[in-house]
Each structure stands twice: as structure tokens, then as C-alpha cells.
Amino acid sequence: MTAATAAIEPGSGRRMADALAPGGRMALLVLTLGAILLLFLGPAVILVVTSLRPGWAVYYIYRGTAFTVQNYLEVFARPAVVHAFINSFVLATLATLFSLGVTITSGYMLSRFRGPIPRTWFGTIYLFRTVPYISWVLPLYLVDYYLGIYDTYVGILLPHIAVHICFFSWIMKGFFDGIDPSMEYAALIDGCTRWGAFLRVALPSAVPAITALAILSWLYTWNEFLFALILTGHNTAMITVTMAQFVTELGTQWNLMSAMAVLAMGPAVLVTVFAQKYVIRGLRI
Amino acid sequence: MARVALEQIGKMYGAVPAVIDLDLEIEDEEFVVLVGPSGCGKSTTLRLVAGLEDVSSGTIRIGERVVNRLPPKDRDIAMVFQNYALYQHMTVYDNLAFGLRNRRTGEAVIGQEIARAAEILGIGNLLKRKPRELSGGQQQRVALGRCIVRHPQVFLFDEPLSNLDAELRAHMRIELKRLRERIAVTSMYVTHDQVEAMTLGDRVAVMRDGRIQQVGTPLEIYNRPKNRFVAGFIGAPAMNFLEVRLEDAGGELYAVAPGFRIRVPSERAGLRNFSGDRALLLGVRPEHTLLGEPKPEHGTGFDALVEVTEQLGAELLLGVRAAGRTLIASRIDPETELAPHAPVRMSLDPRGLHFFDGATGEALR
Numbered sequence: 001m002t003a004a005t006a007a008i009e010p011g012s013g014r015r016m017a018d019a020l021a022p023g024g025r026m027a028l029l030v031l032t033l034g035a036i037l038l039l040f041l042g043p044a045v046i047l048v049v050t051s052l053r054p055g056w057a058v059y060y061i062y063r064g065t066a067f068t069v070q071n072y073l074e075v076f077a078r079p080a081v082v083h084a085f086i087n088s089f090v091l092a093t094l095a096t097l098f099s100l101g102v103t104i105t106s107g108y109m110l111s112r113f114r115g116p117i118p119r120t121w122f123g124t125i126y127l128f129r130t131v132p133y134i135s136w137v138l139p140l141y142l143v144d145y146y147l148g149i150y151d152t153y154v155g156i157l158l159p160h161i162a163v164h165i166c167f168f169s170w171i172m173k174g175f176f177d178g179i180d181p182s183m184e185y186a187a188l189i190d191g192c193t194r195w196g197a198f199l200r201v202a203l204p205s206a207v208p209a210i211t212a213l214a215i216l217s218w219l220y221t222w223n224e225f226l227f228a229l230i231l232t233g234h235n236t237a238m239i240t241v242t243m244a245q246f247v248t249e250l251g252t253q254w255n256l257m258s259a260m261a262v263l264a265m266g267p268a269v270l271v272t273v274f275a276q277k278y279v280i281r282g283l284r285i
Numbered sequence: 286m287a288r289v290a291l292e293q294i295g296k297m298y299g300a301v302p303a304v305i306d307l308d309l310e311i312e313d314e315e316f317v318v319l320v321g322p323s324g325c326g327k328s329t330t331l332r333l334v335a336g337l338e339d340v341s342s343g344t345i346r347i348g349e350r351v352v353n354r355l356p357p358k359d360r361d362i363a364m365v366f367q368n369y370a371l372y373q374h375m376t377v378y379d380n381l382a383f384g385l386r387n388r389r390t391g392e393a394v395i396g397q398e399i400a401r402a403a404e405i406l407g408i409g410n411l412l413k414r415k416p417r418e419l420s421g422g423q424q425q426r427v428a429l430g431r432c433i434v435r436h437p438q439v440f441l442f443d444e445p446l447s448n449l450d451a452e453l454r455a456h457m458r459i460e461l462k463r464l465r466e467r468i469a470v471t472s473m474y475v476t477h478d479q480v481e482a483m484t485l486g487d488r489v490a491v492m493r494d495g496r497i498q499q500v501g502t503p504l505e506i507y508n509r510p511k512n513r514f515v516a517g518f519i520g521a522p523a524m525n526f527l528e529v530r531l532e533d534a535g536g537e538l539y540a541v542a543p544g545f546r547i548r549v550p551s552e553r554a555g556l557r558n559f560s561g562d563r564a565l566l567l568g569v570r571p572e573h574t575l576l577g578e579p580k581p582e583h584g585t586g587f588d589a590l591v592e593v594t595e596q597l598g599a600e601l602l603l604g605v606r607a608a609g610r611t612l613i614a615s616r617i618d619p620e621t622e623l624a625p626h627a628p629v630r631m632s633l634d635p636r637g638l639h640f641f642d643g644a645t646g647e648a649l650r
Binding site: 188189192 | 335336337356357358360362363364366367368370371372373374383384387388431435
């Protein structure tokens with residue numbers, strides 16, 4: 001920044017970085033970015049390298065040149081892993097599909113309507129969000145157990161739908177807050193019912209938001225560990241739990257665990273590459 | 286086409302009244318403008334007529350029908366919004382067709398109606414575009430088109446020009462007038478801009494604090510304001526107000542303030558009842574505040590000091606100090622040389638004197 005622009009923007013003169021010479025500022029920027037990259041990219045790199053090493057070499061990932069894809073083949077040879085992937089995929093997809101219906105409408109209600117029902121609903125999900133997540137697990141286990149749905153799809157699906165609704169209704173409310181309601185008023189006058197205005201005008205305008213929400217919901221369930229650990233057994237094992245089972249009495253099979261972790265990262269990476277525009281919008285709210 | 290009648294309508298938000306006992310009749314094909322400062326209830330009134338809000342009391346009639354309980358879609362109205370409210374995910378054509386399709390109109394008829402509206406509004410080349418690709422003025426035209434194609438009984442306008450820049454606003458104002466000549470529909474138009482109110486309205490209703498202060502033609506409102514609020518709200522530069530008393534001296538009536546004394550014309554003799562110690566407000570518009578010794582028919586003059594001058598080219602605005610107040614005079618010859626603090630003689634055009642009760646603000650006649 002030159003002296004002239006600094007004079008135009010009086011506030012910027014107080015920034016700490018301005019005490020440095022331009023070269024120093026660049027160095028600071030590079031160092032900061034480097035540190036951030038290292039912090040986030042480093043573990044991923046270590047994970048990928050580990051997944052490509054033979055079992056005896058995982059503790060020396062920076063040495064040696066022995067690489068193999070054997071780990072991936074071995075992981076996929078295990079039926080439990082394949083099942084876990086299928087389970088997680090099905091669960092994440094179903095939970096997203098079922099929850100979206102409620103999330104969208106409840107977000108819309110919170111954004112557009114006042115009165116006792118929206119207030120109560122708001123209080124309910126607020127409560128759910130403020131209570132520590134972990135404290136819901138044990139009661140949910142008991143509920144599942146007494147309903148006889150422990151270790152079934154339904155037993156894990158329902159809690160996930162509930163979490164989606166509570167967590168993502170707020171995000172959906174934020175999206176609808178950003179959509180001008182007068183468009184819906186125009187639709188009401190143009191011959192729509194309240195439902196019609198929602199379905200034909202508000203909903204199509206919210207498609208980008210809904211896409212972002214669907215991705216967030218899906219990834220949430222795909223990545224979720226705690227419910228999967230407590231509420232599922234052998235029948236409906238999820239990837240996050242199955243992955244942890246490479247920790248055995250004989251030691252941790254780091255190479256296999258890494259291979260599975262890399263595979264599990266796949267959807268997240270794909271989403272980041274292809275739909276980041278939507279996801280960023282979702283995270284900003 | 287239809288009359289619109291608002292009878293004693295009221296709207297409460299919780300315990301807060303937004304509209305209070307409002308009576309207003311709009312004749313068939315009449316264009317009525319609701320004008321007032323923000324928060325005066327004018328937009329709420331429009332939304333009550335549209336059915337976007339429910340009335341708390343009173344009756345709204347469109348034509349012969351009481352529409353209090355009807356949803357907006359059954360009221361046979363069309364509305365233009367301040368921010369256009371076009372359906373962002375549809376093309377202009379689909380925006381225009383939306384209302385007709387909802388009424389199960391055939392596509393052939395829809396095509397004709399849209400062609401007609403597009404021709405009237407000059408938007409024929411925009412039909413395939415999406416709203417976000419249009420300028421503000423173009424979007425406003427599409428919003429008008431959406432109303433025209435439906436042939437509703439009533440047009441409602443909610444500050445349709447306030448999002449446009451000054452030049453475009455003036456242009457669209459003229460277009461709206463032209464549009465009215467081609468399509469005469471009963472219309473209610475809400476604005477906070479008194480110029481729009483004066484230029485567009487067959488009649489103007491000035492609102493304040495949820496109540497209508499005065500309804501009348503633009504000239505009636507301008508020339509015979511019912512109270513101090515209407516007098517001050519309509520007109521730019523705004524009307525001057527002076528606190529005066531009326532003095533009855535030898536059969537003549539004088540408006541008196543410290544350092545200020547002018548004769549009240551004899552045709553205002555009815556004001557004699559208010560003479561004495563009663564505090565009154567004298568209102569006079571800038572164009573009736575005259576520079577120089579009064580003409581004989583203009584009664585008496587008074588002394589003032591020049592405070593500021595504003596050169597507008599076509600006229601000069603002059604601010605003078607008199608009777609402890611700043612009075613604005615307009616339509617002064619722009620070539621006039623006036624130095625600040627110079628003493629000047631001023632007079633008031635007797636036709637332009639308005640008197641208001643100092644306590645209630647009601648006009649005294």
C-alpha cells in the first residue's frame with residue numbers, strides 16, 4: 001500500500017502489518033499461508049502416504065521407497081468394510097432425503113411466520129443445539145433398545161434425521177431470510193395459495209441453498225461417529241466405526257486404516273471440487 | 286373495473302395501531318395516491334386492500350364484494366412492489382404468464398396478452414431474459430406488465446419508483462401517466478414522495494400516524510390544507526410557519542409577532558373570532574413570500590435580514606430572518622443581488638395566508 005492509499009483509508013493505517021516493510025509483509029503472508037496449508041494439508045498427505053506403504057513401513061513414511069496399493073485391495077477384500085461403505089452411503093442418503101422435507105419447511109416457517117408455533121419450534125431446536133451432543137446418545141440408545149430398533153437402519157436413521165432437522169433448520173432459515181418475501185406476495189396476488197407461493201416461487205429460488213444443505217447434511221451423516229458407535233452393532237456398521245476397528249489387540253493396522261480413511265474422504269473431496277460454490281454459501285450462514 | 290371502499294378499517298399489530306378508523310372511497314377508474322412519512326400506515330393500508338394482511342376491524346369492498354375474508358388471489362387485484370418482486374427463476378415471459386396460467390388461461394390468449402403488454406411497455410425484446418439481467422427501470426416495466434396482462438379490477442402500487450435513481454424516476458412517472466391514459470383502472474398508489482403524489486393522483490390522501498389527514502385533489506390539498514401537518518408535508522420548499530396573534534385594531538385585523546405586523550385581508554374577517562391572546566400559526570408558502578415593498582393590494586410589509594441565498598438559475602431561493610424565524614422565499618429573480626445580513630423589506634401575498642390553531646394545528650377559515 002502506498003502512502004497515498006493509506007491516507008485515503010485512515011483505518012488501515014492502524015493495522016499491525018503496516019509496521020513492516022512491503023517485503024516483510026509478503027514474508028509474513030507466505031509464512032501464515034504456509035502454516036495453514038501445513039496444518040490442514042499435512043495430515044492428509046501423511047494419510048495418503050501411509051495408505052500406500054506396506055505394513056512394516058508405516059512408521060517411517062518419510063524414508064524408503066516401498067509403495068503398494070495392496071492395502072486398498074486388502075481393505076476391500078473384507079466384507080465388513082464393503083458393508084460399512086454401503087451402510088454409510090445408504091444411511092447418509094436416506095437421512096438427507098427424509099430430513100430435507102422437514103428442514104426446508106421448518107426453515108421457511110422460522111423465516112416467514114411469527115406466533116406461538118414457530119416460537120415453540122425455535123425453542124425446541126435451540127434446546128437441542130445447546131445441550132451437548134454427547135448427552136443425547138445414551139437416552140437414544142435406551143429408546144432404540146426399548147423400541148426394539150437397536151442395530152437396525154431405522155434405529156440409526158431416525159436420530160440422524162432429528163439431528164439434521166435441528167441443526168440445519170437454522171441454516172435453511174438463514175437462506176430464506178435472504179430471499180425477498182415480496183416475491184411470494186406477488187405470487188399470492190397472482191393466484192397462488194400460501195402453499196403454492198412456497199412451492200412455486202420460494203422453493204425454486206432456494207434451489208442453490210437446498211443443494212448446499214443437502215451436501216452438508218449428507219457429509220454430516222457420512223462423517224458422524226458418536227451415534228454410529230453407540231447406536232449400531234454388526235448389522236448396520238458405519239464406515240467411521242469400522243475404520244476404528246483396525247485398532248486391534250495386536251496393534252493398530254495403520255496402513256489399512258489409512259487406506260480406508262482415504263476412501264472415506266472421497267465424497268468430501270468430490271463435493272469440494274464440484275460443488276464448493278454451494279457449500280461455501282452454506283457455511284457462511 | 287370497480288370502486289374500492291374502505292370503511293372504518295383498523296389494523297393492530299399486537300397493541301400497536303398501524304391504521305386507525307380509516308375511511309376512503311376510490312371511484313371507478315380513479316387514481317388515488319396515499320402519501321405520508323414513513324410509518325404512517327400507508328403501506329399497511331395498501332397491504333390490507335391486497336389481502337396480504339388481515340384487517341382488525343372495518344370493511345373493505347372491491348366493487349360490490351366485501352373482500353375482508355378473501356385471500357389475495359380471489360380479490361382480482363394486481364400489485365407492483367417497491368423492489369419489483371419479479372420471479373427470479375423465471376424468464377420475463379413466464380413472469381408475465383404466471384398469473385394467467387394460474388387462472389387456467391389458454392396459452393394462445395396468454396401470448397396475445399403478453400404481446401399487447403410488451404408493446405405498451407416497450408419490453409418486447411426482453412421477454413426471453415431473466416430478471417437479474419435487466420436494469421431497474423426494465424424490471425419495473427416487467428412488474429407493470431405483470432399487472433396489465435391480468436386485467437384486474439384494481440391496481441395497487443407500493444412505492445414503485447423509490448428504488449430508481451432521480452432521472453429514471455422522473456421518466457417512469459411520465460410513463461405511468463401515459464399508461465393511465467391507455468389503461469384506465471382503479472388504482473391505489475402509495476408513496477412518500479409528494480411530487481409523485483401531486484403529479485399522479487386524481488386525488489391525494491395524506492396520512493399520518495395511521496389516520497388520513499386530508500383527502501382531495503392535488504390542488505385542494507395544496508391550496509387548502511386542513512391542518513398544519515398537511516400544509517407542511519405537501520410543497521417544496523416547505524411552507525413557512527410563524528407564531529402570531531391576531532389583533533383587532535380599528536376594524537382591521539392584523540397578524541402580529543415580535544418585530545412583525547401585517548394586515549389580514551378583509552375577506553378573512555371570519556378569523557376575528559380567534560383574535561386576542563390565542564396563539565396561532567401563520568403559514569405561508571415560499572412562493573407567496575415576496576421580496577420588496579408590498580404592492581398596494583398586498584397589504585403591509587415587514588423588515589427582515591437576509592440569511593442565505595440559493596441560486597437555482599431559474600429562480601433564487603432566499604432565506605430571511607423575521608419575527609425570530611427563518612422564512613424561505615422562492616421565485617425571486619435570479620439576477621437579484623443580495624448580500625448576507627442586508628436588511629430587506631418583505632411582504633406576503635394575502636391570497637397565500639393560512640392560519641392554524643397553535644394548539645391543535647387545525648386550519649382556521
